[in-house]
Amino acid sequence: MKTIIIYAHPYNKSFNHAILQHEVQRLVGADISYQVIDLYDENFNATFTERGLQLFSTGGSDDPQVREYQAMIKSADNLEFIFPIWWNDLPGMVKGFLDKVFTLHFAYEDASKGIKGLLTNITSANVITTSKSPTWYLKYFTGNAIGNAFIKGTLKQVGITNVNWKNFGNIKKSTETQQEKFLKHL
Numbered sequence: 001m002k003t004i005i006i007y008a009h010p011y012n013k014s015f016n017h018a019i020l021q022h023e024v025q026r027l028v029g030a031d032i033s034y035q036v037i038d039l040y041d042e043n044f045n046a047t048f049t050e051r052g053l054q055l056f057s058t059g060g061s062d063d064p065q066v067r068e069y070q071a072m073i074k075s076a077d078n079l080e081f082i083f084p085i086w087w088n089d090l091p092g093m094v095k096g097f098l099d100k101v102f103t104l105h106f107a108y109e110d111a112s113k114g115i116k117g118l119l120t121n122i123t124s125a126n127v128i129t130t131s132k133s134p135t136w137y138l139k140y141f142t143g144n145a146i147g148n149a150f151i152k153g154t155l156k157q158v159g160i161t162n163v164n165w166k167n168f169g170n171i172k173k174s175t176e177t178q179q180e181k182f183l184k185h186l
Contacts, residue, residue: 002033040093056103089145128186131171
């Protein structure tokens, strides 16, 4: 079993970073092979170049990190996404990762009724997020972008169907005890 963690937060003293450290320790303790894709630390460029966008329609890329990340994902059984929810949605860095890495012939093929997902090697995925808003507010009053567009839309379309989402809401009002409790239940 192998896990790839896709981590997106620019500040290494954030609670998101504490989540990352916790998950790495958990995987090491369970003797599970893992790799971390730290999008900020690796200076991932989440935007397309003109040439990159031209290649997109054929499943190509002019970004060497894209092929590296695709090879990592193809070698994995499990994905973990760790990121903050900004403006009720994925941060631009994560969206750009999906746009550039989940390409034609890698993550999906065109089909007569939409697309056919190719990432069926991924047997499970965990999405761990933090937000200023309470989780219920994100789910019921802002359109549930994580649950609907990201999990039921993007991940499901590329063949990842067993997805668990845990959000630590009200991050600004949280206590250290609440944060520790959240980490214990991951």
